[in-house]
Amino acid sequence: MTPEQQLEHLSQGAVDVVNPEELLAKLRTGRPLRIKYGADPSAPDLHLGHSVPLRRLRRFQDLGHTIVFIIGDFTGRIGDPSGRSKTRPLLTEEQIRANAQTYAEQVGHLLDVSRCEIHYNSEWFGQMSAADLLVLASHYTIARMLERDDFHLRMLRGVPISMLETLYPLVQAYDSVAVRADVEIGGTDQLFNFLVGRDIMRAYGQEPQVVMTWPLLVGLDGEEKMSKSLGNYVGITEPPGEMFGKLMSIPDSLMPEYYRLLLDYTEEEVAHLRARLASGDLHPREAKARLAQTVTAEYHGAQAAAQARAEFDRVFSARELPSEMPEVVLTPQDLCNDGIWIVALITRAGFAPSNSEARRLVRQGAVSLGGTTVGDENARVRPEEGVVLQVGKRRFARIRLAGG
RNA sequence: GGAGGGGUGUCCGAGUGGCCAAAGGAAGCAGACUGUAAAUCUGCCGGCGAAACGCCUACGGGGGUUCGAAUCCUCCCCCCUCCA
Structure with a gap:
């Protein structure tokens, strides 16, 4: 050169x-x-x-x-x-x-x-x-x-x-x-x-x-610059699924800027992208998924990025269960008598920092066990081995029952 | 050194003796919808609790007045403005 x-x-x-x-x-x-x-x-x-x-x-x-x-x-x-x-x-x-x-x-x-x-x-x-x-x-x-x-x-x-x-x-x-x-x-x-x-x-x-x-990269909120203290960031060591998911959560309006700063798009290329989005030639979701996949691939490789995308589609588009999820182990004591209090189960899984928060989630219809919504905050449940606890759209845990 | 203003929940910001777990906004979470964890709309948003108009913790820190204080008094710490 x-x-x-x-x-x-x-x-x-x-x-x-x-x-x-x-x-x-x-x-x-x-x-x-x-x-x-x-x-x-x-x-x-x-x-x-x-x-x-x-x-x-x-x-x-x-x-x-x-x-x-x-x-x-x-x-x-x-x-x-x-x-x-x-x-x-x-x-x-x-x-x-x-x-x-x-x-x-x-x-x-x-x-x-x-x-x-x-x-x-x-x-x-x-x-x-x-x-x-x-x-x-x-x-x-x-x-x-x-x-x-x-x-x-x-x-x-x-x-x-x-x-x-x-x-x-x-x-x-x-x-x-x-x-x-x-x-x-x-x-x-x-x-x-x-x-x-x-x-x-x-x-x-x-x-x-x-x-x-x-330029400073604007964070996931679309407002402030990306920073750790504002919590609107994507860490470069984050696992592929998180990275992909976080990038999918940026406002549509932010996409051109991300293409420019993270994918080295030139002004002309960005203009072209905008045009295609405006004309409907390129679906915003598709544009964002490509962005997310390309960025994820830069840090985790093409294969991991493709997997992250497939997993995302599966959980959010098809509303299916993720292929992997954390487990919550329950002992017979936990289930003594009439089962475990649903609120206790949620906090045990780490899905709520306090009982009050867990109660709210239940009241709001965010909690389901084995695909069935649990709407009573005072309910006691007796989950089977392998049943999935879901809180909100993206928090899942599989229930395991300890021997004895 | 002098005079004045101020420190409130994750953040910003109202509140000047009870109706204050504290307006409003933001963030966050949830639900609906969808194209996604976009956008939009709705709800929730200190903790404990089966529930309560219940208890605990909280309005810079300590002490006090009062039946009762974020709100009044006092001392301390910190910040800002103007003057020097």
Whole structure:
């Protein structure tokens, strides 16, 4: 590939490239570029949102460039108290190592980790003196820091901003200095931080990194960005069935975006997809199933993905029982006298966190045993071996009777 | 340092002495429908309990006033705004 072609290939779908000429110049040197990617040491559960930039990193890697992961263990150990509602728990060194390990494993689904450089930013911040930190801080101004949209809004809304938070962008920027990054990539929410990186690199006499950002993947709710804390995510290590099912639950309106960010559809291809959906040429359900199957296949292989799809059709379209389900073992004592209380059975199966919740489910007609709805919350039941308890549309368990 | 405002359920947010397990919204769950765990509509949505207009827990934390407090007093912790 010529440098021009590489530029084209690498920036496909990017929102910001600051700036393309610099990247082209770097590519023309022919040397492997150093591509920085910051990893959060507190979130070892990678999800499809992370996969968007990770897939871009793969393109860089495939072209022979060097991926430099930076694990923010230094900052992770300080913790940021300003998170208002949820104070982030401080991480110990062991936790961070463990997280980094799982992180690497998960990234391994998308990249050749053995060819990546991995750094902990405590490598350089651990040595840094207070004086050094002040020098770093002197290179930036409060006014510029508060330009950041996030801070700006918080100021307007009266939401607290800690001093530490204002230091974060600088710390992150200095990471770029430490690893001599050529390019830093991430989500659009990182644009400001990345740009601070350019300024700080200049301040330390380095050529500024090229900054590239991609859209944030919207979560399953179709509203907020995908994140673990919002619970609207698909983890990349989730089993095929879960992954497929979760993807089938996205609002129809989200499909084009998912095709674009997860399947690398170009604008033209996305437009074509929209057209086919609008004309009725392609059924939305079919489009979503293909999306779900393709994504699932990327992490679990084509066969597992096809199975997940078949299973989904079976349970939700044909309303049949899933081929596999957890078991609940009942002992003779559980069934003593007149059987087991239906509510107790539900909580035993783990389908409700409290008796009250289980009662509600029964009242709402969500519970069935062996295909027969149990509508009386005070009912006592005496299930046979192998009978299936179903709660709602998607929770199933097979009853097993223990010997004696 | 001074003055003022505020901390409510998973989240946002009303509530200023009993009618408050606490309006409303979001999320979540369930039912109907369907093309799916989409969309839409309806219901539920602290716990315990056979049930109760029953008990327990809950409105930043402690103490107090009162027959009775999310609501009043007091001390403490935390946050915001303006001034310096």
